[in-house]
Amino acid sequence: MKPDDRIRVMEIIARMNVSGPATQVTGLCERLSPVEFDHRLYTGYVDGGEGDHLQLRDATIPVHRVPGLGRAIKPADDYRALFGLANAMREFRPHIVHTRTTKAGALGRLAARLSGAGAARVHTYHGHLLDGQLSRLRQAVYTRTERRLASMTDRIVTVGARVRDDLLAAGIGRPEQYVVIPPGTRLGPLPDRGRARAALGVPLDAPVVAYVGRLKKAKRPDRLAEVARAVLARLPGARFLVCGGGELKEELERAVMPMWDSFRLLGWRRDVETVYAAADVMLLTSDSEGTPLSLVEAGMAGLPAVATRVGSVPEIVVDRRTGFLTEPDADEMADHLVRLLVDPGLTRRMGESxxxxxxxxxxxxxLVADTEALYRTLRGAARSEVGSR
Known part of the structure; x- marks a missing residue:
């Protein structure tokens, strides 16, 4: 295939902070066929206090920085990003514009219309804001905006069937627009358990629980502290490894202060494999999720999980086979954690599964194969509508 005949894909994400979306984008940038696809990443900068995925993973993929594109909603910056994206589209002339995250999804799809490029438009929902995270007024604005944006979109990708069903129930898009593409990732080599525990300051014989993710409201780090208190009341020697950061980091530090010796607050780390290698069980305490990659990575490391039954989590954790799904109740989560921590045989069997x-x-x-197949389908649609360029 001649280079000029490649399918040109413009991937737009607000920022490449440590998260599932950034992991997905990195995997695609590294592995999509360069013979068939000219795939370019457009993004803003990571805010202070957040881990930068590209730096922590030593990624060397080319990045096109878009001034004004980022996490915060600021009208002046947003207009700057909108017109910057539109100009980039006129220059690149993509066959496909693929957006991710809420802000980038809005600006990217509006820019595609503004530019007149005629590209097929794809938006991926890695989760949504339909489950009580917003006030009623903001929820209504969010839903109305996403319905409007869906009318400007050729394909809506969700990372799980539950995310798709929730969006459809809210009147966002039509069933025929949707494609479910579960996340995909790979985990680096795991260090020896003893070396991992020594590196993290954890006793070799301690029962260890890992939490990996951002410390934000939807993830409920306060519930993590409640679960830990209940576990430590029964297993005083247990240890909790918290890998991540975010706006609730200081709040979590205050909450676990009475249990400080039982916690290791590790921040963002390049070597998340060390955290998984040192742990016995993975814990997820969220009120809201899409399809969390931390659970996927933990499973690949051979860890069973105790997780709230939210979003598409049940599509990762097979209840009572690869872990336990619970209601958002700290005592119930603690019961399952203790059961696993005192029964190495059960933990090993679930971890292997x-x-x-x-x-x-x-x-x-x-993930790459599914995405390439979607892009090929959309290139065919783009040719019939706007020509082969």
Missing amino acids: ARAWTCRAFGVDR
Whole structure:
């Protein structure tokens, strides 16, 4: 295939902070066929206090920085980003504009219309804001805006069936617009358990629980502290590894101060594999999720999980086979954690099942194959509508 005949894809994401969306984008940038696709990443800068995925993972993928594109909503910056994206589209002339995250999804799709490029428009929902995270007024504005944007979109991708069903129930898009593409990732080599624990200051014989993710409201770090208190009341020697950061970091520090010796607050780390290698069980305490990659990675590391039954989590954790799904109740979560921590045989069996399931269903090669197939379909649609360029 001649280079000029490649499918040109413009990938737009607000920022490449440590998160599932950034992991997905990195995998695609690294592995999409360069012979068939000219795939370019457009993004803003990571805010202070957030981990930068590209730096932490030593990623060397080319990045096109868009001034004004980022996390915060600021009208002047947003207009700057909108027109910057539109100008970039006129220059690049993409066949496909693929947006991710709420702000980038809005600006990218508006820019595609403003530019007149005629590209097929794809938006991926890695989650949504339909589950009580917003006030009633903001929720109504969000829903109305997403309905309007869906009318300007050729394909809506969701990372799980539950996310798709929630969006459809809110009147966002039509069933025929939707494609479910589960996330895909890969995990680096795991260090030896003893070396991992020594590196993190954890006793070799301690029962260890890992939490990996941002410390923000939807993730409920306050519930993490409640669960820890309940576990430590029964297993005083247990340890909790918290890998991540965010706006509630200081709040979590205050909450766990009475249990400080039982916690390791690790911040963002390049070597998340060390955290998984040192742990026995993975914990997720969220009120809201899409399809959390931390659970996928933990499964690939052979860890069973105790997780709230929210979003598409049940599409990753197979209840009572690869872990336990619970209501958002700290005592129930603590009960399941203790059960796993005192029964190494059960933990090992569930961990082996988790590794087999996640490696089969959520590998990065499957993600790339599914995405390439979607892009080929959309290139055909683009040619029929706007010509082959």
